[in-house]
Amino acid sequence: MxxxxxxxxxxxxxxxxxxxxxxxxxxxxxxxxxxxxxxxxxxxxxxxxxxxxxxxxxxxxxxxxxxxxxxxxxxxxxxxxxxxxxxxxxxxxxxxKPTFIDFSDYYENWIKSNEDEIKGMGNYKTALHSFQKFMGRKVIDCNEITVRLMESYVKWLGDRHRAANLYTICIKRVFNDARETYNDNLDGEEVIKRSLEFFDPPVHVCTEKRAISLEHLRALAAIPDEERSNSSRNIARDVFLISFMMMGANSIDIFSCKWDGEGNITYDRAKTKDRRPDHARIVIKPHPLLMPLIKKYACVLDKKERYVFRFNRMYNNPSAFSYNLNRGLKEVGDLIDEEGLTFYAARHTMATIAFNETDIDKMTIHDMLNHQLPVYKITDIYIKKDFKKINEANFKLIDYVFNDMEKEKAGTHQDKHQGGALLTGDFLTNVVDTVVDITWQLTPQDINTRKSWNVEIKVTYKGQSKLIGTSIFVAENDVSEEGLLTNEYLIKRCEALVNSCKERISRLDLKAAQYDINDLVNKLLS
Structure with a gap:
C-alpha cells in the first residue's frame, strides 16, 4: 500500500x-x-x-x-x-490544481524572504495594504489580477500620482515573481493564467516646485527660535540649513554622518551605497557658517563612534527623524509663505541656486549631490576621487547665500578657507560631559498582550542610559508600518513629558554635585 x-x-x-x-x-x-x-x-x-x-x-x-x-x-x-x-x-x-492562489499570502512571504536584500521594503508593505483596501479584502486570488483591474486601481488612487507609480511597480514585481514560481512546474501547467505583461505603471512626472527661492531660503534662515524647548520648528529649520550647507545631504545621511579624523564630515550615501563601487562616499569640509549648528546638535556621548550630530539619540530611527522634520517644516513653510515645504527641498534648492545664481557647472553639482552619471560609470572606477573641487564650490555657494546675513549679525566674517581646520578632533574631546539627553521612545517589538505599547522616557548621562516607564499607552492603530507614532495628540503628550523632565533636570547643579544616572532617574521619579 x-x-x-x-x-x-x-x-x-x-x-x-x-x-x-x-x-x-x-x-x-x-x-x-x-x-x-x-x-x-x-x-x-x-x-x-x-x-x-x-x-x-x-x-x-x-x-x-x-x-x-x-x-x-x-x-x-x-x-x-x-x-x-x-x-x-x-x-x-x-x-x-488549487482553487486559488492567495496573492496576499505570497506577497507577505516574499517580503519576509527579501527584507534584508531590497531597499525600500516599507514601500512594498504600504503598496499591499493600499491594494487590499482597494479590493475591500485581504484574500485576493492571483487570477483576479488583470490589466483592467490594475488600471481601475490607478484610477482609485486618484491624484496620488507618486503612489500610483510606486505601488503598481511593487505589485507588478511581486505578481510576476508569483507567476514565475507557480507556473514553473513539472507539467508545464499555467497555474496563474493572468499576466500583467501589457500593464505599464503610470509615469510619475514631478510637477511640484521643490526648490525654494533665494529670498525664501534667507527668510527661513532668519526665522527666530521658538521659546519652548525641543521645538520641532526650530529643529526642522536648522536641519534644513544643515542639509543645504552639506551639499543637499538627505536626512538619513545627516542622521548617521561621522567625522573622518581630519576635521571633515563623511558618509556613504544610504540610497546608493550598495549600488556603487565607491559606496557613494562623500567628504565634506564644514564651512564656518555651519559650525554653530554643528555645535548646537553635537554628539558628545558617542565619541568613539565619532558621530557629528546627536540626532540618533534624539530619535528612534531615521524614519522618525524624517517624519518629525517634515512635520516641523509645515510650520516653517507657513512662516515664509512656502506651501507644502518638505525636507527634500533643501537638496533641490542647493542644486538650483548653485547652477542659476553662482555659475557652478552641472558636472560639479552632480558631484555635490553625490550622483554618478551612467555615462561615466566605468571611467569613475579608474579615477581617484578628490573632494576639493566640490568643497570649494560649496564654500562659494554658502558665501553667496549667507555672507551678507552673517556680516549684519556678527559684524565680521571668518576666512572662508578655514572651515575644516576649525574642527580637527579637539571639539569632540573638550566638551564637558555633563549633558543630560532626554527623549521619548516607542519600541515596536515590545508590544504587550493587549496589542499596545508603553511609551518610555530614555535618560542618557555620562555615556549611560536608563529607561523610565510612563502612563502613556499607544494602540496598534496609532503606529505606522515603520514603527512610528502617528497620533498627534499622543506625540504632543510625549513631548510635553520630555519637556517637563528637562525642566526638572535644569534645576539641578550637575557640576557642583556628583550625580550619576541613577540619581537623575530618582530625581525624575520623586
Whole structure:
C-alpha cells in the first residue's frame, strides 16, 4: 500500500530563501516527491523543519486528502503498478490544481524572504495594504489580477500620482515573481493564467516646485527660535540649513554622518551605497557658517563612534527623524509663505541656486549631490576621487547665500578657507560631559498582550542610559508600518513629558554635585 505525507526538504532552499513543500510518496519501497504550490519561509518552520504556519498546514492537508482519494480509486491491492506510474495517475491536473492562489499570502512571504536584500521594503508593505483596501479584502486570488483591474486601481488612487507609480511597480514585481514560481512546474501547467505583461505603471512626472527661492531660503534662515524647548520648528529649520550647507545631504545621511579624523564630515550615501563601487562616499569640509549648528546638535556621548550630530539619540530611527522634520517644516513653510515645504527641498534648492545664481557647472553639482552619471560609470572606477573641487564650490555657494546675513549679525566674517581646520578632533574631546539627553521612545517589538505599547522616557548621562516607564499607552492603530507614532495628540503628550523632565533636570547643579544616572532617574521619579 502506498503512503504519502508532506514535508520540507532542508537542502532544497530556493534562491529567494523559501522552500517548496513536497509530497513524499512511498510505494514498493520506492520514494518519489511531488512538488506543490505551497512555499514556506524559515520563520514558518520549526527547528526540525516542520511547518508551524496553520494556514500552510491546512493547504497541505487539503492536497493530501485529494491524493489519498485518488490512490484509493486505483485499487492498488489488485493493480500492480510502479511508483512512477502511480505518480503519473494521481497528479492529474484536475487533482492538483488549487482553487486559488492567495496573492496576499505570497506577497507577505516574499517580503519576509527579501527584507534584508531590497531597499525600500516599507514601500512594498504600504503598496499591499493600499491594494487590499482597494479590493475591500485581504484574500485576493492571483487570477483576479488583470490589466483592467490594475488600471481601475490607478484610477482609485486618484491624484496620488507618486503612489500610483510606486505601488503598481511593487505589485507588478511581486505578481510576476508569483507567476514565475507557480507556473514553473513539472507539467508545464499555467497555474496563474493572468499576466500583467501589457500593464505599464503610470509615469510619475514631478510637477511640484521643490526648490525654494533665494529670498525664501534667507527668510527661513532668519526665522527666530521658538521659546519652548525641543521645538520641532526650530529643529526642522536648522536641519534644513544643515542639509543645504552639506551639499543637499538627505536626512538619513545627516542622521548617521561621522567625522573622518581630519576635521571633515563623511558618509556613504544610504540610497546608493550598495549600488556603487565607491559606496557613494562623500567628504565634506564644514564651512564656518555651519559650525554653530554643528555645535548646537553635537554628539558628545558617542565619541568613539565619532558621530557629528546627536540626532540618533534624539530619535528612534531615521524614519522618525524624517517624519518629525517634515512635520516641523509645515510650520516653517507657513512662516515664509512656502506651501507644502518638505525636507527634500533643501537638496533641490542647493542644486538650483548653485547652477542659476553662482555659475557652478552641472558636472560639479552632480558631484555635490553625490550622483554618478551612467555615462561615466566605468571611467569613475579608474579615477581617484578628490573632494576639493566640490568643497570649494560649496564654500562659494554658502558665501553667496549667507555672507551678507552673517556680516549684519556678527559684524565680521571668518576666512572662508578655514572651515575644516576649525574642527580637527579637539571639539569632540573638550566638551564637558555633563549633558543630560532626554527623549521619548516607542519600541515596536515590545508590544504587550493587549496589542499596545508603553511609551518610555530614555535618560542618557555620562555615556549611560536608563529607561523610565510612563502612563502613556499607544494602540496598534496609532503606529505606522515603520514603527512610528502617528497620533498627534499622543506625540504632543510625549513631548510635553520630555519637556517637563528637562525642566526638572535644569534645576539641578550637575557640576557642583556628583550625580550619576541613577540619581537623575530618582530625581525624575520623586
Amino acid at each position: 502506498a503512503t504519502i505525507k508532506y514535508e520540507v526538504l532542508k537542502h532544497n532552499m530556493r534562491k529567494d530563501k523559501t522552500w517548496n513543500v513536497v509530497i513524499r510518496v512511498t510505494h514498493k519501497r520506492v520514494m518519489k516527491y511531488i512538488p506543490t504550490t505551497v512555499f514556506v519561509t524559515r520563520d514558518e518552520l520549526t527547528s526540525s523543519f516542520k511547518i508551524k504556519n496553520f494556514q500552510k498546514r491546512e493547504k497541505c492537508e487539503d492536497i493530501l486528502r485529494i491524493y489519498r482519494k485518488r490512490i484509493e480509486e486505483e485499487n492498488l491491492e489488485f493493480n500492480d503498478m510502479s511508483a512512477d506510474e502511480l505518480i503519473r495517475r494521481i497528479t492529474r491536473k484536475d487533482v492538483v
